[in-house]
Amino acid sequence: MNPHAPLIIDVAGHSLTTTDRQRLAHPLVGGVILFGRNWHNRVQLTQLCRQIKAVRPDLLIAVDHEGGRVQRFRTDGFTHLPPMAALGALAMRPAKAGEPEGVATLQACNAATAAGYVLGAELRACGVDLSFTPVLDLDFGESSVIGDRSFGRDPRIVTLLAQTVMHGLLQSGMGNCGKHFPGHGFVKADSHLAVPVDRRSLKAILAEDAAPYGWLSASLQAVMPAHVIYPKVDQRPAGFSARWLQEVLRHRLGFTGAIFSDDLSMAAARQIDGQAVSFTTAALAALQAGCDMVLLCNQSVEEGGAPIDEAINDLSKACLQGDWVPNPASEERRLALLPRAAARDWDALMVGERYMQALSLLPD
Numbered sequence: 001m002n003p004h005a006p007l008i009i010d011v012a013g014h015s016l017t018t019t020d021r022q023r024l025a026h027p028l029v030g031g032v033i034l035f036g037r038n039w040h041n042r043v044q045l046t047q048l049c050r051q052i053k054a055v056r057p058d059l060l061i062a063v064d065h066e067g068g069r070v071q072r073f074r075t076d077g078f079t080h081l082p083p084m085a086a087l088g089a090l091a092m093r094p095a096k097a098g099e100p101e102g103v104a105t106l107q108a109c110n111a112a113t114a115a116g117y118v119l120g121a122e123l124r125a126c127g128v129d130l131s132f133t134p135v136l137d138l139d140f141g142e143s144s145v146i147g148d149r150s151f152g153r154d155p156r157i158v159t160l161l162a163q164t165v166m167h168g169l170l171q172s173g174m175g176n177c178g179k180h181f182p183g184h185g186f187v188k189a190d191s192h193l194a195v196p197v198d199r200r201s202l203k204a205i206l207a208e209d210a211a212p213y214g215w216l217s218a219s220l221q222a223v224m225p226a227h228v229i230y231p232k233v234d235q236r237p238a239g240f241s242a243r244w245l246q247e248v249l250r251h252r253l254g255f256t257g258a259i260f261s262d263d264l265s266m267a268a269a270r271q272i273d274g275q276a277v278s279f280t281t282a283a284l285a286a287l288q289a290g291c292d293m294v295l296l297c298n299q300s301v302e303e304g305g306a307p308i309d310e311a312i313n314d315l316s317k318a319c320l321q322g323d324w325v326p327n328p329a330s331e332e333r334r335l336a337l338l339p340r341a342a343a344r345d346w347d348a349l350m351v352g353e354r355y356m357q358a359l360s361l362l363p364d
Helices: 018-024 042-055 084-091 103-125 155-172 202-207 211-215 242-252 279-289 303-321 328-336 346-350 353-361
Strands: 007-009 029-034 060-063 065-067 178-181 222-225 234-237 258-263 293-295
Touching: 007 303, 018 029, 018 042, 018 303, 029 042, 029 293, 029 328, 042 060, 065 103, 084 103, 084 155, 103 155, 103 346, 103 353, 155 211, 178 211, 202 242, 222 242, 242 279, 258 279, 258 328, 279 293, 279 303
Parallel strands: 007 029, 007 293, 029 060, 178 222, 222 258, 258 293
Antiparallel strands: none
């Protein structure tokens, strides 16, 4: 077993090619992230996941599947989950006549647990191990890329609802990944397209945006940092910053789980210290800063996947030359995200009492 398999890559189609299998078998590859192009129907998705696990059972199969706008699988029985803002609105609704204070928030927590369970159980029934959720960003009303993906503006409500979503995920047998540390909701720019800059102080960010990460440090199993620069803390985006990932997230906030980079193909990840960088340079910078795993997304469809092959080869060379040292602790964190129990069969899930009750609790 390789002491560290940090690369999370993608595949182009509905099934694996011989080249896909060769890439996934490489000891530096630790998992696959799925996209809408990998979906045709449930039978096909289940078969794809089985093909991946047949290459190596320890490969982590992940997806961005939050509900609302960000939900990769929407047909053939998958529940259309509400955006997390709907749960936040439920928590903040005014009390009805004669209703005790706090009832709305408790009802929202129950609905959030249901949402987490439905989300996780449906994915697991098809063979997916992990969804990159929940979003812990605060909604300041400025960021279009976050918007209704956020539970709301109040970090206390965000924390409470995220905790209950994670409880539902846990009931389904799935882990969790809070994102985007320390917070992407304050900046307008979309890090997929530009390099957002948040000029607030560390004190201000810790008091609001980053607060959920400390309050959830005993529950979060993984965290994904933002491709945002906070110049009063570090000139590098958080995902490439040892100060953010090690000094703040791990030491100050007490987080002990896995750290994923966000997608290294995003515009905000392709510039470090004002210089354009390659995938490999970005991957090495993220790993050296404290990430356990790095995501190379949507590269299987570029030049036949040449960027993936280049990253694998370059990271192998970096390891042999001593420019990067594999971290066995990172590998333990990756393996800890794999489900520990078998998933329920889809047909059995659909008639299960818990699942049907959870569906009834989801907000419209």
